[in-house]
Amino acid sequence: MTILHYELCGADTAKVFSPHCWKTRMALEHKGVDYTTVPVPFTEVAAVEGGEGRRVPVIRDGDHVVEDSYQIALYLEEAYPDAPTLFGGEGGKALTQFCIAFAQMQFNSVVSRMALMNIYDILAPADQAHFRTTREKMFGQSLESWAHAMAATKDDLVASMKPLEMMLKSQPYIGGDSPLFADYVLFGPLQWLRVVKGDDALPQEGAAADWLNRLLDMYGGMARSTPLAA
Amino acid sequence: MTILHYELCGADTAKVFSPHCWKTRMALEHKGVDYTTVPVPFTEVAAVEGGEGRRVPVIRDGDHVVEDSYQIALYLEEAYPDAPTLFGGEGGKALTQFCIAFAQMQFNSVVSRMALMNIYDILAPADQAHFRTTREKMFGQSLESWAHAMAATKDDLVASMKPLEMMLKSQPYIGGDSPLFADYVLFGPLQWLRVVKGDDALPQEGAAADWLNRLLDMYGGMARSTPLAA
Numbered sequence: 373m374t375i376l377h378y379e380l381c382g383a384d385t386a387k388v389f390s391p392h393c394w395k396t397r398m399a400l401e402h403k404g405v406d407y408t409t410v411p412v413p414f415t416e417v418a419a420v421e422g423g424e425g426r427r428v429p430v431i432r433d434g435d436h437v438v439e440d441s442y443q444i445a446l447y448l449e450e451a452y453p454d455a456p457t458l459f460g461g462e463g464g465k466a467l468t469q470f471c472i473a474f475a476q477m478q479f480n481s482v483v484s485r486m487a488l489m490n491i492y493d494i495l496a497p498a499d500q501a502h503f504r505t506t507r508e509k510m511f512g513q514s515l516e517s518w519a520h521a522m523a524a525t526k527d528d529l530v531a532s533m534k535p536l537e538m539m540l541k542s543q544p545y546i547g548g549d550s551p552l553f554a555d556y557v558l559f560g561p562l563q564w565l566r567v568v569k570g571d572d573a574l575p576q577e578g579a580a581a582d583w584l585n586r587l588l589d590m591y592g593g594m595a596r597s598t599p600l601a602a
Numbered sequence: 603m604t605i606l607h608y609e610l611c612g613a614d615t616a617k618v619f620s621p622h623c624w625k626t627r628m629a630l631e632h633k634g635v636d637y638t639t640v641p642v643p644f645t646e647v648a649a650v651e652g653g654e655g656r657r658v659p660v661i662r663d664g665d666h667v668v669e670d671s672y673q674i675a676l677y678l679e680e681a682y683p684d685a686p687t688l689f690g691g692e693g694g695k696a697l698t699q700f701c702i703a704f705a706q707m708q709f710n711s712v713v714s715r716m717a718l719m720n721i722y723d724i725l726a727p728a729d730q731a732h733f734r735t736t737r738e739k740m741f742g743q744s745l746e747s748w749a750h751a752m753a754a755t756k757d758d759l760v761a762s763m764k765p766l767e768m769m770l771k772s773q774p775y776i777g778g779d780s781p782l783f784a785d786y787v788l789f790g791p792l793q794w795l796r797v798v799k800g801d802d803a804l805p806q807e808g809a810a811a812d813w814l815n816r817l818l819d820m821y822g823g824m825a826r827s828t829p830l831a832a
Contacts, residue, residue: 457693464693466778471700473769539703548696 374406376432378420381411382494386599389494389567391480391560394595395441396429398556401591403448403455407431414499441560442472445553458553471546471554478532479561485524488515490568494601526573529565533580540579544586551587559587563595570600604636606662608650611641612724616829619724619797621710621790624825625671626659628786631821633678633685637661644729671790672702675783688783701776701784708762709791715754718745720798724831756803759795763810770809774816781817789817793825800830 377400380390388397388411400407412420412428420426421437430439431447438447445458446465459465492503492515504515511518536558539546546554562584565573575581588596607630610620618627618641630637642650642658650656651667660669661677668677675688676695689695722733722745734745741748766788769776776784792814795803805811818826 460693460696461691462694463687463690463777463782463784464697466690466773466782467694467697467701467776467784469772470704470765470769470776470784471697473772474700474704474765477764477768534707535700535704538707539700542699542703543696546697546700547693552693552696554693554697554700 373434374408375400376410377407378410378412378417378428378430378432380417380428381413383496383499384494384599385411387494387567387601388598389491389564390428391475391483391564392427392441393429394560394563395553395556396431396444398559398587398591398595399441399445399448399458399553400431401594402458402551402553402556403452405448405452405455413496415502441557442468456550460547460552464547464552464554468552468554468557471557474535475557475561479529479558482524482529482532483561483565485519485522486526486529486573487565487569488519488522490601494568526575529573530575533575536583537578537580540583545583551590555583555587559584559595563588563598566600567598568601603664604638605630606640607637608640608642608647608658608660608662610647610658611643613726613729614724614829615641617724617797617831618828619721619794620658621705621713621794622657622671623659624790624793625783625786626661626674628789628817628821628825629671629675629678629688629783630661631824632688632781632783632786633682635678635682635685643726645732671787672698686780690777690782694777694782694784698782698784698787701787704765705787705791709759709788712754712759712762713791713795715749715752716756716759716803717795717799718749718752720831724798756805759803760805763805766813767808767810770813775813781820785813785817789814789825793818793828796830797828798831 377396379388379393381388388409417428418425420428420430421432426439429441429444430437431444433451436447438444449458459468492500495503507515545551546558562574607626609618609623611618618639647658648655650658650660651662656669659671659674660667661674663681666677668674679688689698722730725733737745775781776788792804
């Protein structure tokens with residue numbers, strides 16, 4: 373049975389850009405399961421699969437509805453034990469939580485500050501209004517003034533990538549010789565930035581750039597072929 | 603047979619302070635093996651176990667001499683498979699490399715900048731001369747001017763600990779319900795700071811402070827009982 377993968381999209385529904393949904397998309401590819409994307413604009417996320425206040429990614433696999441990219445990866449690992457592992461054992465499951473926290477506190481923070489208005493720009497009008505209202509309430513100021521005051525640069529991104537850059541001197545993936553879910557955890561925010569702001573927003577040289585390119589080429593170049601912001 | 607653990611020490615040989623040696627000390631305790639510390643001042647590190655240019659930690663276990671805290675942990679995992687695991691499987695081994703890079707690029711960097719002169723102060727005179735010569739060549743300036751120009755604060759340390767602080771909302775240790783080697787990898791630099799600068803250098807509240815306290819209390823409070831700088 374085909375797994376449904378509810379993914380956040382822009383006005384162009386092929387522009388799927390959520391870092392968390394990208395983690396799940398790569399995990400589904402890694403497991404080699406049949407899945408289909410259900411693009412969901414911001415204003416429809418909460419009600420996905422009959423929910424109230426849901427957040428994407430959400431998957432439906434037969435009777436199973438699972439929310440949250442880490443929970444989905446744990447589900448896939450258990451439901452498809454014969455497919456390539458996403459964690460490489462219990463230690464890998466636990467340590468992935470540190471990678472999630474790292475990505476959240478360092479990558480996601482920098483990407484938000486680099487690309488807030490780029491995210492806004494790719495949304496459909498109703499979603500722009502929703503995005504503006506919810507974020508301006510959170511920031512206590514207009515999107516534009518927050519984006520200006522908090523602006524981050526590619527140098528900030530490169531600085532936050534230093535641990536990844538250093539680690540890649542020891543092995544080609546966070547997972548070792550081949551990627552594990554932890555690789556997709558750090559890939560998600562970078563692909564988010566790529567989709568909303570274009571390739572030029574990312575460093576093009578170094579071990580982390582090479583690692584990113586290898587992930588973009590995997591699975592038939594699926595991630596690379598996703599349309600980017602003009 | 604008792605394992606020999608060569609550890610960097612100050613003028614007071616009980617002041618073992620290297621972040622990397624602390625990772626190994628905790629790993630030896632975790633495995634519950636018999637070991638004894640051989641304190642080594644800076645000027646004697648290179649020649650440990652007949653070496654030329656060695657770096658500590660180094661262990662001797664019977665005929666096996668192993669250098670580098672990660673390599674030592676891999677060795678202990680293989681040599682003592684019936685003792686508690688340090689990695690929780692192959693995924694854990696791979697992901698530990700990301701934790702090592704994180705600790706090196708974020709914690710070690712901040713601690714060096716917070717505590718350079720404190721490290722100098724606890725060394726014996728011959729080691730102070732060695733430390734000054736090697737570091738001043740590396741920095742291209744005096745210890746004092748580098749320490750002044752690069753000074754970091756407890757706030758910088760707290761900022762670098764954000765991923766750890768966030769992760770600890772999900773689970774009590776990086777290893778999950780109990781520590782793995784990855785916990786000791788992040789513990790090492792913080793214990794280094796504690797030994798050379800005292801408890802006040804570290805945050806005393808929050809999830810990371812609680813985690814640190816739990817690790818200090820483990821193994822009969824071994825890490826807590828190590829003498830700190832006056």
